[in-house]
Amino acid sequence: MDTIYSDGYHIYFNNVVDELIRFIKNGGYSRFFVLTDENTSEHCLPVIKEQLDELGNYDVIEINAGEESKNIDFCIGIWRMLVDFEADRKALMVNLGGGVVTDMGGFAASTYKRGIDFVQVPTTLLSQVDASVGGKTGIDVEGIKNIIGTFTQPKAVFIDVAFLQTLPERQILSGLAEMLKHGLILDAEYWQKLKDSDLKQPSAELIHHSVVLKNKVVLEDPKEKNIRKSLNFGHTIGHAVETWSLTHDSNPLTHGEAIALGMICEGYLAHKKSGLKAEELEEIVSVIDSLYPRYSFKHSIYEELYSIMLKDKKNFDGKVNCTLLSVIGQFSIDNVCTKEELFEALDYYVNR
Amino acid sequence: MDTIYSDGYHIYFNNVVDELIRFIKNGGYSRFFVLTDENTSEHCLPVIKEQLDELGNYDVIEINAGEESKNIDFCIGIWRMLVDFEADRKALMVNLGGGVVTDMGGFAASTYKRGIDFVQVPTTLLSQVDASVGGKTGIDVEGIKNIIGTFTQPKAVFIDVAFLQTLPERQILSGLAEMLKHGLILDAEYWQKLKDSDLKQPSAELIHHSVVLKNKVVLEDPKEKNIRKSLNFGHTIGHAVETWSLTHDSNPLTHGEAIALGMICEGYLAHKKSGLKAEELEEIVSVIDSLYPRYSFKHSIYEELYSIMLKDKKNFDGKVNCTLLSVIGQFSIDNVCTKEELFEALDYYVNR
Numbered sequence: 076m077d078t079i080y081s082d083g084y085h086i087y088f089n090n091v092v093d094e095l096i097r098f099i100k101n102g103g104y105s106r107f108f109v110l111t112d113e114n115t116s117e118h119c120l121p122v123i124k125e126q127l128d129e130l131g132n133y134d135v136i137e138i139n140a141g142e143e144s145k146n147i148d149f150c151i152g153i154w155r156m157l158v159d160f161e162a163d164r165k166a167l168m169v170n171l172g173g174g175v176v177t178d179m180g181g182f183a184a185s186t187y188k189r190g191i192d193f194v195q196v197p198t199t200l201l202s203q204v205d206a207s208v209g210g211k212t213g214i215d216v217e218g219i220k221n222i223i224g225t226f227t228q229p230k231a232v233f234i235d236v237a238f239l240q241t242l243p244e245r246q247i248l249s250g251l252a253e254m255l256k257h258g259l260i261l262d263a264e265y266w267q268k269l270k271d272s273d274l275k276q277p278s279a280e281l282i283h284h285s286v287v288l289k290n291k292v293v294l295e296d297p298k299e300k301n302i303r304k305s306l307n308f309g310h311t312i313g314h315a316v317e318t319w320s321l322t323h324d325s326n327p328l329t330h331g332e333a334i335a336l337g338m339i340c341e342g343y344l345a346h347k348k349s350g351l352k353a354e355e356l357e358e359i360v361s362v363i364d365s366l367y368p369r370y371s372f373k374h375s376i377y378e379e380l381y382s383i384m385l386k387d388k389k390n391f392d393g394k395v396n397c398t399l400l401s402v403i404g405q406f407s408i409d410n411v412c413t414k415e416e417l418f419e420a421l422d423y424y425v426n427r
Numbered sequence: 428m429d430t431i432y433s434d435g436y437h438i439y440f441n442n443v444v445d446e447l448i449r450f451i452k453n454g455g456y457s458r459f460f461v462l463t464d465e466n467t468s469e470h471c472l473p474v475i476k477e478q479l480d481e482l483g484n485y486d487v488i489e490i491n492a493g494e495e496s497k498n499i500d501f502c503i504g505i506w507r508m509l510v511d512f513e514a515d516r517k518a519l520m521v522n523l524g525g526g527v528v529t530d531m532g533g534f535a536a537s538t539y540k541r542g543i544d545f546v547q548v549p550t551t552l553l554s555q556v557d558a559s560v561g562g563k564t565g566i567d568v569e570g571i572k573n574i575i576g577t578f579t580q581p582k583a584v585f586i587d588v589a590f591l592q593t594l595p596e597r598q599i600l601s602g603l604a605e606m607l608k609h610g611l612i613l614d615a616e617y618w619q620k621l622k623d624s625d626l627k628q629p630s631a632e633l634i635h636h637s638v639v640l641k642n643k644v645v646l647e648d649p650k651e652k653n654i655r656k657s658l659n660f661g662h663t664i665g666h667a668v669e670t671w672s673l674t675h676d677s678n679p680l681t682h683g684e685a686i687a688l689g690m691i692c693e694g695y696l697a698h699k700k701s702g703l704k705a706e707e708l709e710e711i712v713s714v715i716d717s718l719y720p721r722y723s724f725k726h727s728i729y730e731e732l733y734s735i736m737l738k739d740k741k742n743f744d745g746k747v748n749c750t751l752l753s754v755i756g757q758f759s760i761d762n763v764c765t766k767e768e769l770f771e772a773l774d775y776y777v778n779r
């Protein structure tokens with residue numbers, strides 16, 4: 076698989092650990108820090124520890140696992156550790172973990188001493204195919220996801236499918252939703268290939284292709300002025316349901332489960348509004364239904380979901396904007412959807 | 428006076444309030460926020476309030492005055508207010524105040540929703556000639572100054588000498604130290620002009636020229652790789668004494684008072700190490716002595732000052748790096764100074 080070149084940095088897929096070690100060694104860094112969470116400390120750090128130890132002069136900063144840690148208190152904790160370890164401007168941060176670690180580690184690094192270098196070593200499928208590419212860093216404040224952050228590119232990304240061996244299946248499926256999305260919005264052939272694959276163990280090639288697709292989009296539109304919006308397919312409704320679930324369910328939806336649900340609803344809207352054929356909608360629904368559990372929710376929460384959509388940082392002027400499909404493999408941005416249409420789409424999910 | 432063009436934005440000096448109003452009006456912003464502190468709410472906001480009110484759709488966020496407010500708690504407070512006021516990505520932040528307001532407001536804006544636009548309306552001499560130009564934003568964490576921040580350019584800067592009418596003289600002198608520095612490192616003619624002026628009421632022309640000088644430096648070297656280091660003249664020792672004073676004195680030194688002291692010490696080092704003539708050193712010392720009170724400190728704190736210098740984010744590998752002068756109007760960067768030399772320079776200040 077080819078190394079991918081993104082906005083000033085490389086994304087490595089082969090001999091990843093060796094490449095990482097070489098990168099650190101040749102980077103001229105004064106020292107480096109590895110950010111992990113409890114799970115990646117246990118499952119991922121051991122994979123590279125021996126080689127890191129040979130480099131010397133590093134420290135591990137560990138945070139608790141889970142989205143709840145992605146907040147300003149943990150971020151301050153990271154800054155403090157950097158101060159205590161006397162990290163200077165030539166220090167490097169190595170973020171070893173899922174999207175929580177790569178997003179928060181990226182934010183902490185991009186603001187410490189007005190920015191030190193960082194690299195991403197994503198260890199979940201979601202962070203490999205999505206979070207580690209595109210330069211978005213962030214933390215949640217007041218329970219609002221990613222409300223604080225920067226656009227800062229890492230110095231390199233190291234993607235090793237081997238890390239996924241210890242990842243629970245539910246987390247694999249979470250990342251898979253973004254891969255399905257990449258096919259649906261950008262590449263019909265890839266969508267077909269995904270359909271024919273064992274999706275509970277996506278191959279390195281499939282992961283690589285998802286990163287190629289996402290990278291193309293963010294390179295063309297780094298600040299989300301136009302085509303980057305394509306990546307929001309499934310996310311308008313999906314994100315609202317995810318937020319609702321996070322505050323109401325004891326075992327909330329993963330991001331990917333919510334996006335899968337959102338793609339069914341927005342697929343329906345695409346059929347209604349932007350030309351997606353009925354057979355294509357059915358195809359999408361059947362693939363998603365074969366992979367993800369059905370989520371049940373009542374009509375009584377629709378109003379609340381709608382008000383979450385209105386607050387989404389992508390929406391202005393009280394209008395809800397959706398990215399839809401025209402056919403499988405082609406997106407259509409800036410479709411204003413009325414409250415009635417959105418409710419109809421939710422009904423479609425619930426009643427099908 | 429000419430409008431100055433910096434890294435993608437203008438710095439206005441004429442009809443400043445009108446320009447500000449025009450900027451906001453034509454910017455296509457969804458709404459705007461004015462960040463003030465107690466003093467600028469009282470003295471500066473009234474100057475522009477009537478015209479702001481005509482624009483409508485804005486809110487004022489006020490923080491406490493003083494460096495103690497430049498911390499993460501106040502920053503979170505600003506983020507929260509933005510959330511509560513439902514600021515979207517098209518909101519604008521207008522920072523009306525001294526360096527505390529412009530630095531922290533710039534940081535809050537540069538990270539809210541991964542960056543909203545902000546403009547600087549500096550109301551202290553220090554922030555006019557220094558903080559508002561160059562794209563450094565920041566807050567203090569764990570008592571360490573500017574340890575967290577970003578490099579983000581404002582969309583415009585509006586410098587109005589009229590704001591300085593209510594500024595206490597001690598604050599004028601604080602900003603003046605940076606103006607003297609600009610002359611000493613970059614422009615001997617300007618230094619002469621300053622010497623011949625009423626420095627307790629610097630004219631708009633002098634302020635303008637300082638901004639021209641600083642702007643030239645930061646444009647050439649935005650990330651402080653080489654010539655931007657020239658701006659550190661007086662700051663290695665000055666900053667250490669400032670930090671010490673902040674934690675030990677009930678009425679601590681202002682930044683400028685500390686830098687003035689630092690320029691005497693580093694002027695001495697320049698005489699010792701980089702060719703500054705004895706007469707030039709005497710000239711510098713006599714100008715500074717005529718303006719700034721003498722600060723008294725004992726030999727017993729030298730070690731502590733030295734360890735603060737070592738922690739400075741500009742120093743690496745346990746070496747203290749100073750920017751010195753070769754003649755008045757010309758700087759010389761990366762002069763490694765030994766502990767003995769630094770102590771000698773402190774002695775020179777104390778014993779002269």
Ligand SMILES: NC(=O)c1ccc[n+]([C@@H]2O[C@H](COP(=O)([O-])OP(=O)(O)OC[C@H]3O[C@@H](n4cnc5c(N)ncnc54)[C@H](O)[C@@H]3O)[C@@H](O)[C@H]2O)c1
Pocket residue numbers: 112113114115118119140141142145172173174175176178198199200201202205206207208209210211212220221238239240241242243246249330
């Ligand atoms: N920056 C972006 O562009 C972007 C894009 C998508 C998502 N995100 C962010 O990513 C986050 C979600 O990412 P995520 O799903 O990776 O979350 P996560 O980091 O919480 O990881 C999910 C779980 O898997 C565990 N884990 C990680 N690697 C493992 C491994 N190899 N083996 C066993 N367990 C492992 C983690 O400890 C955690 O419990 C969200 O905060 C989201 O906002 C960011």
Ligand SMILES: NC(=O)c1ccc[n+]([C@@H]2O[C@H](COP(=O)([O-])OP(=O)(O)OC[C@H]3O[C@@H](n4cnc5c(N)ncnc54)[C@H](O)[C@@H]3O)[C@@H](O)[C@H]2O)c1
Pocket residue numbers: 464465466467470471492493494497524525526527528530550551552553554557558559560561562563564572573590591592593594595598601682
């Ligand atoms: N970003 C940069 O490049 C840069 C450069 C130099 C300094 N700084 C930062 O700037 C800060 C110091 O700036 P400062 O000296 O302006 O501090 P400041 O903002 O605290 O202002 C000093 C005092 O003057 C008051 N004040 C402000 N305007 C006034 C007015 N017009 N009339 C009456 N009172 C007024 C303030 O309320 C405060 O009490 C420090 O935090 C420093 O780190 C940043």
Ligand SMILES: [Zn+2]
Pocket residue numbers: 205253310330334
């Ligand atoms: Zn997503």
Ligand SMILES: [Zn+2]
Pocket residue numbers: 557605662682686
């Ligand atoms: Zn200064």
